[in-house]
Amino acid sequence: MPGRESPLQSETPQGTLDMLVLRVLVTGPAHGHTIAHAIERGSDDVLQIEHGSLYPALHRLEDRGWIASFWGTSDNNRKAKYYRLTPTGRKQLAAHTTRWEQIVRAINGILKPPIEEPEP
């Protein structure tokens, strides 16, 4: 049975958090804390997330094989678990991005009807 959904998942479209995580990791390996802040900053703080809800998402993504983890040391010398994008993850991100763009285009198409052609 599925567990209770994290707040972020229930407030954002399905899979959005996953995509955001993957998007952050495109630039290189990062640990959870960095990822959380990167998402907040990258969205101009529109997406305020409870940092904790990030971790189940990370776990799920790792389980799917889209990201991989390793233990490393943070900038300020703390032991931290780092995540990096796997080739599968990269492909998934590309696919998701394309689909996302299609959806955005579609939604835009509905919200902003095309300007009618002037009568000749």
Next chain:
Amino acid sequence: MSWSRFFRRARTDRDSAEELRSHIDIQTDENIARGMSPDEARRAAHVKLGNTVRIREEIYRFNTVRVLDSLERDLRLALRGMRRRPGFTLAVVLTLALGIGANTAIFGVVDGVLLKPLAYPNADELVSVQHVAPGLGIDELRMSPSQYFTYREEGRAFQYIGLYSNGGRTITGLGDPEQARALFVTYDVLQALGVRPQLGRLFTEADAKAGASDLTPVIVTHAYWQRRFGGDRSVLGRRLTVDSSPAEVIGVMPEGFRFLDMQPPAEVITPIVFDRNRVVLEGFGFRSLARLKSGVTVAAASADIARMLPIWLNAWPLPPNSAGRQVFERWQIAPVVHPLKDEVVGGVGRMLWVLMGTIGIVLLIACANVANLMLARSESRRQEFAVRISLGAGAGQIAREVFVESLVLSLTGGLLGVAVAYASLRLVVATAPTSLPRLDDIALDPRAIAFAVAATLLSTVLFGAVPALKSATRHAPSPGDNARGASPSRERQRTRNSLVVVQVALALALLVGSGLMIRTFQSLLDVHPGFSTGGDVQTARVWVPPQEVRDPERVTRLQHEILDKIAALPGVKAAAFTSAAPMEGPLRVAFNTIYIDGKSYAPGTTPPPRRIKFVSPGYFRAIGTTMIAGRDITWADIYTGANVAIISENFAHEVWGSPAAALGQHVKESAGTSVWREIIGVVEDVHEDALFQAAPAMVYWPILMQNFGGQSKLASNAINLVIRSEAAGRESLLNGVRKAVWSINPRMPVFLVLTMKALYDQSMARTSFALVMLGIAAAMALALGVVGIYGVIAFIVAQRRREIGIRLALGAAPAEIVRMFLRHGMTLTGVGSAIGLLIAVALTQWMSSLLFGVRPLDLTTYVAVLAVIGFAAATASYVPARRAAAVDPVQTLAAE
């Protein structure tokens, strides 16, 4: 994928915890850098991250398989509960282990002996073929060579049909002369079985042609090949001498080959060869087996034989001196076709099923006992359940928990039971009577293990379901419902009472069963077999090869010489010989149609066949059979050719009214040229076949006969020496006997060395075996029943301590209290016994074929069993009742 996650989840959780900790640390560092105080910084980090336990739970739950998880928890609870109550656990596990173990063991025997097909390809096509001849007054008429030829040539139902018999073959040319146990078969018997040789070939039709070859073809078994030829593969073509004829080894059977249930197993196999031109109607001396064509039923095969019997009757010449074909017609020969397995298994089927049923009942009693223990246990956990239900545990959850506990207990019991079964099977195989067939097929194999698993699961349902349901349904928490003061509810008590009633009833039925076996055993011990069973009579078979000594009188004189040498051995009190010792098995049974002087026989009729044997002078004294009237045969009678005979007491009574009246009367063995023989002595009856079979009417002929059965002189080439000596069974005596025999002729083997006591014990063996097994089962049942009664009474006493205290405080006499509980126990026993009697009456009818000298409704047994049950139950209730009366009212009430 999810499975590996499932098993890794503890490690994953540790990982998550550390990751979250590191997140906090990093955030705290950041917050401090922003100017917060360390405490504030850490708190803010925690707030930002959220509830770490919930995050971990979420990740953890992602990795679990829900059912397994709760099962694991129930298992842990169950194991903890078992550890906390070692006494309870031990009682339950041992009870179940014994119950399941005993059942698995007996199933192993039943399966090996009765259920598994014989170890031949397509064994269901194999049948045994015999006849009955009601007109002749004997149960089993074996097959004659002429019948074999008819069935083989005219039969439509058979792929193969063949004859076999067994005996000994003297093998020389391989070192010491040796009597090898031999199987004689027509060429098609081994083909019918579908077996293949390990080396060489089987017999072919060419081997069966009389005079086809100067060399007798011989097939040896694997064991004999190893023993006499050291497993040499060049054994094929080896020459040896079989019964003084040249022979050649043509094949070796594979290691696992067994011929039906031949005991002891054959060592050499030689072909039976008939000269078709000289075969007559008679010669009913062979057993027969056949392989049916595929799709042909046993009934169809029987019908096919019934069709061929008239063809046979008219196709073959009559034997010499025969009174005509109508004699055979009057025998009313009819076919008896059985699956071959029935022939091999013989009469033990009923005994084994009785044992299986008995042991099954023991398991039922054990389950009732365990159910009671479980009920008592859940009773004492009533409060715990009530609290848990009020805290939100589902009723289903608690029922599941109780059931899982039952399952763990029974699985432990079952596992231990398999060990018990393994040990007891080895014991059974080691101690089982040699008459128990197919001992080689008895093993703790996957089928027996599967049975153990099934028995375990069934037990779990039987003893676990009731407590599980009860604990789930009745624990709606109610105020004042605490374990201390409440009297047990009527309904709960009723369950426990009925379980005890069931136990008593079943235990009584089993006790009656084993009581009847004890009475049977006693009756058998009371049977006077008609020979000495004290262990001082030795027998050994000696064979004079007819090829070496052709003249019958010389055979007897040679045997007489041996006898004189043996009689001179130290410690030998008497010595004699006979054609066959008592209880040697059906192989040596011989019949003559005995004509009585002074009786008239309608033309074409024959008198009923009587059992006969040939004896030397002194036989009756040596074997311990009492002479009732007249005198023994003397050597002078034998060498002068006196026409004399000795008969058994029952024969004398039957024909002449008394032993004395029989003396001086005359009998003869055939209507034709034979002469009348005078009855010179009457001896007591001898149980020739088995103790539980009636002593047959016997005629004892002198060991050397004149004008007998169409022959001028007849001697027995194979004899049983009968030696009375304190040294019977000891090697010193046997060495003396062998030396005596070999000093006369070094090529004569001495074999089948047995004491009469051993033959007697063998005859008791099946009954002893059934007795011991039933006895063990009944003892277990009684013990479990007693424990059950004790448990219930003790439990009620414990539950009603307060009430007893009040009663005593109000002036009740302790004796009255004792009586109250005693009455309860005895009421249960009474009801149980009444039901048990009904079960016993039904069950014992079913085992009547195992009984001897006692009726299934034997009053003595029933009364004795009721007394035993009554006494045991009274003791079992008295002990806790006494404890009730010893309750100190002040203490009990103060404890409230």
